[in-house]
């Protein structure tokens with residue numbers, strides 16, 4: 001009997017031990033034992049899938065990866081200690097000196113740093129295309145040495161939406177790897193592999209954990225590509241810890257119900273704030289006013305948990321707004337049960353130049369709200385009273 005992905009994400013489990021536990025135990029062990037020299041030799045020769053050492057594989061990590069693969073519709077996956085190590089590994093394992101990476105320009109701040117500051121040290125080239133670019137612009141940016149297209153949709157923090165089917169068709173035509181950061185939508189909101197992506201990467205720190213506790217990352221997709229990523233990671237060591245995997249795996253069992261509520265709260269918030277006197281514009285993918293609304297409803301099941309808006313008063317209003325909030329948290333994370341307000345220009349994207357920030361629509365008064373699971377009325381009430389003071 002074939003099961004729905006969300007059922008598999010709940011029912012996938014490590015083999016039951018002789019203790020007959022119901023919930024998965026925590027395999028807090030660095031290494032694994034063999035009964036015989038022959039079994040150990042065979043494991044090291046990759047003739048069996050036996051666990052050897054937790055830098056390579058661990059039952060809790062495997063359970064987490066198997067659930068992600070079920071949710072994303074992926075052939076294989078590998079989990080890492082953070083979202084950034086997943087993204088970095090996907091570049092380093094699959095590209096080499098002289099290769100070119102084509103990326104959308106609106107990407108997570110640290111990803112931008114990796115692409116512009118570190119890849120050039122290893123002789124890898126890059127160029128950026130606007131997140132709003134059409135197919136012809138994407139295609140014109142491809143070079144003879146382009147190896148991978150990297151995109152984030154919705155983008156953090158600007159919530160730009162990129163047409164996954166459009167970019168996937170271009171990647172396929174030119175035989176390029178399409179690598180998608182699916183952190184904001186989660187596999188509940190969108191499944192890039194169904195639309196033609198070769199790989200998805202995640203910061204599991206965000207909605208997947210969903211409770212602001214641990215860092216984690218994961219890459220899922222084509223088995224041949226994941227094999228290369230696994231071989232790179234098993235030697236370089238960005239492995240996810242067993243404890244974090246155990247916790248993130250449990251979190252996946254509630255991802256569907258949590259995302260439904262996060263998205264419902266975000267939509268209510270977006271509708272309540274749209275047109276507010278202190279707000280010059282507001283973006284939420286599932287509001288008709290979003291510039292790429294048609295693409296969003298084509299490829300996403302819900303609009304996700306993030307709402308962003310620009311305060312008319314710019315930087316000073318932004319400060320007053322944050323200082324006037326009574327319930328929302330001021331913190332560098334997102335995707336928590338607790339609603340969070342942030343000001344990207346002074347925090348996550350502060351390392352970009354003002355010109356680079358403007359190129360990706362990070363204006364001085366931009367506020368990003370990660371909508372939590374509190375009652376929507378309470379979230380709206382806190383934000384509206386803070387807006388009244390700025």
Ligand SMILES: *Cc1c(COP(=O)(O)O)cnc(C)c1O
Pocket residue numbers: 082083084085108110111152156181183184202203204205206215216217
């Ligand atoms: C947070 C984030 C990352 C980085 O993940 P970490 O777990 O913090 O390393 C990458 N991409 C996006 C879209 C993010 O929001």
